[in-house]
Amino acid sequence: MDAVTVSPKYQIVIPRAIRVLLKIYPGEKVQMVPYENRLECIPVRKISQMRGFLKGIDTVVKREKDRV
Secondary structure, eight states: OOOOOOOTTSOOOOOHHHHHHHTOOTTOOEEEEEETTEEEEEEOOOGGGGTTTTTTOOOOOOOOTTOO
16 A cells, blocks of 8 residues: 655645556546545546446346246
Protein backbone atom coordinates (compact mmCIF):
# COMPACT_ATOMS: atom_id res chain seq x y z
CA MET A 1 0.00 0.00 0.00
CA ASP A 2 1.39 3.39 -1.00
CA ALA A 3 0.93 6.63 0.93
CA VAL A 4 0.73 9.99 -0.81
CA THR A 5 1.10 13.54 0.48
CA VAL A 6 -1.49 16.24 -0.15
CA SER A 7 0.20 19.42 -1.42
CA PRO A 8 -0.72 22.93 -0.19
CA LYS A 9 -2.94 23.15 -3.31
CA TYR A 10 -4.72 19.91 -2.27
CA GLN A 11 -3.09 17.94 -5.10
CA ILE A 12 -1.88 14.34 -4.91
CA VAL A 13 0.31 12.20 -7.17
CA ILE A 14 -1.01 8.74 -8.04
CA PRO A 15 1.88 6.29 -7.54
CA ARG A 16 3.31 4.83 -10.77
CA ALA A 17 2.43 1.22 -9.89
CA ILE A 18 -1.24 2.17 -9.48
CA ARG A 19 -1.27 4.27 -12.68
CA VAL A 20 0.12 1.32 -14.63
CA LEU A 21 -2.26 -1.18 -13.04
CA LEU A 22 -5.36 0.96 -13.73
CA LYS A 23 -4.06 2.28 -17.07
CA ILE A 24 -4.41 5.92 -16.07
CA TYR A 25 -2.74 8.39 -18.43
CA PRO A 26 -2.11 12.17 -18.27
CA GLY A 27 -5.22 14.20 -19.03
CA GLU A 28 -7.69 11.46 -18.07
CA LYS A 29 -10.38 12.16 -15.49
CA VAL A 30 -10.72 10.35 -12.19
CA GLN A 31 -13.91 10.49 -10.15
CA MET A 32 -13.41 11.02 -6.41
CA VAL A 33 -16.08 9.33 -4.29
CA PRO A 34 -16.27 9.58 -0.50
CA TYR A 35 -17.33 6.20 0.88
CA GLU A 36 -17.75 5.64 4.62
CA ASN A 37 -14.42 6.76 6.10
CA ARG A 38 -12.32 6.67 2.92
CA LEU A 39 -11.90 8.23 -0.51
CA GLU A 40 -12.21 6.11 -3.66
CA CYS A 41 -10.73 7.18 -7.00
CA ILE A 42 -12.50 5.75 -10.03
CA PRO A 43 -11.11 6.29 -13.54
CA VAL A 44 -13.75 7.77 -15.87
CA ARG A 45 -13.88 5.69 -19.07
CA LYS A 46 -15.67 6.18 -22.38
CA ILE A 47 -18.55 3.78 -22.93
CA SER A 48 -16.70 2.31 -25.93
CA GLN A 49 -13.81 1.34 -23.61
CA MET A 50 -16.19 -0.43 -21.22
CA ARG A 51 -17.15 -3.14 -23.72
CA GLY A 52 -16.34 -6.57 -22.28
CA PHE A 53 -15.31 -5.42 -18.80
CA LEU A 54 -17.85 -7.81 -17.26
CA LYS A 55 -16.66 -10.77 -19.32
CA GLY A 56 -17.12 -14.00 -17.42
CA ILE A 57 -19.83 -12.71 -15.08
CA ASP A 58 -22.46 -15.29 -14.15
CA THR A 59 -25.75 -14.22 -15.78
CA VAL A 60 -27.78 -17.25 -14.70
CA VAL A 61 -30.84 -16.21 -12.71
CA LYS A 62 -32.73 -18.85 -10.74
CA ARG A 63 -36.43 -18.46 -11.38
CA GLU A 64 -39.43 -19.67 -9.46
CA LYS A 65 -41.13 -22.76 -10.91
CA ASP A 66 -44.30 -20.86 -11.81
CA ARG A 67 -42.35 -18.29 -13.87
CA VAL A 68 -41.19 -18.71 -17.44
